[in-house]
Amino acid sequence: MKIVDLSIAIESGLPSDPPDYRPYIDYQDHKKTAKDMLEYFGDATVEDLPEGNGWAVEFLKISTHGGTHIDAPYHYYPTMNGGERAWTIDEIPLDWFHGPAVVVDFRDKPDGYKVEPKDFEEYFKKIHYTLKPGDIVLVNTGASKKWGTAEYLSSGCGMSRAATLWLVNQGVHVTGTDAWSWDRPLPIEAKDFDKTHDKELIWEGHRAGAVKAYSHIEKLTNLESLPVTGSHFFCFPIKIKKASAGWIRAVAFVEEQDDSEKTV
Incomplete structure (x- = not known):
């Protein structure tokens, strides 16, 4: 059995949608989120995180008609x-x-x-x-x-x-x-x-x-x-x-x- 992917990837700002309908993705990497992550872990500091890394997360602005x-x-x-x-x-x-x-x-x-x-x-x-x-x-x-x-x-x-x-x-x-x-x-x-x-x-x-x-x-x-x-x-x-x-x-x-x- 072969599984064939028929979906496009959701990408930020591509001109393949009208301007008001283009998806936008705010990428929050491990360094950027470190301080935000600490709000959930009591007295922990950035030094307590491995190499100062938090979690990666993305925030999307997208219509229900964006992407496949x-x-x-x-x-x-x-x-x-x-x-x-x-x-x-x-x-x-x-x-x-x-x-x-x-x-x-x-x-x-x-x-x-x-x-x-x-x-x-x-x-x-x-x-x-x-x-x-x-x-x-x-x-x-x-x-x-x-x-x-x-x-x-x-x-x-x-x-x-x-x-x-x-x-x-x-x-x-x-x-x-x-x-x-x-x-x-x-x-x-x-x-x-x-x-x-x-x-x-x-x-x-x-x-x-x-x-x-x-x-x-x-x-x-x-x-x-x-x-x-x-x-x-x-x-x-x-x-x-x-x-x-x-x-x-x-x-x-x-x-x-x-x-x-x-x-x-």
Whole structure:
């Protein structure tokens, strides 16, 4: 069994998020914390600590949508399933967060391409696969190659409302992308809105969750390391009360072939 890590590391100040949404990490090393540590140990002095070392600790300023994370239906709209109160991240059934992974390779789609149901239908026909309830669909847009740069924000294709609902109607509860957003890059959606003033374009992939509940993962990486089918994916979120999302350590378990099963 091979475990494949599909999460980006949370890093401080990277331009891969808008300025107001960038994580910041305050690193407190062993020397810096020595005096603070002594407050918990009576009359001890710095001389009582080995080489004057305290403990290492970090303080983070980060949104629930920083790093690799999974969105709750509440992020998309106050209601889901046509009127029910939308679930926050602590309310979603845990069995949603693991299942067979199905990797969709859309790296051939240009940045800003709007994925429609026909794109998924053609892809699954090509790989001779029919989606099953509980499958977790992970879309590789190629955007993760731009992680760490400002270009990441405008990279990758994105899902239309119709395409999102098409997946959910196959019994899929959880989807994911290596891009910044499940939707098309927001600067591209904004340009299209300015041209058409069609309000249905605004955040359309996300808003599908108001019609039918689902969750999606953003900022995945390393999806090309997975087989198209055959791996088991885990994406349990940190349990944050009444939150719109939770950070995950996205991993997949992949069965390794015995030497006798490998082909030359």
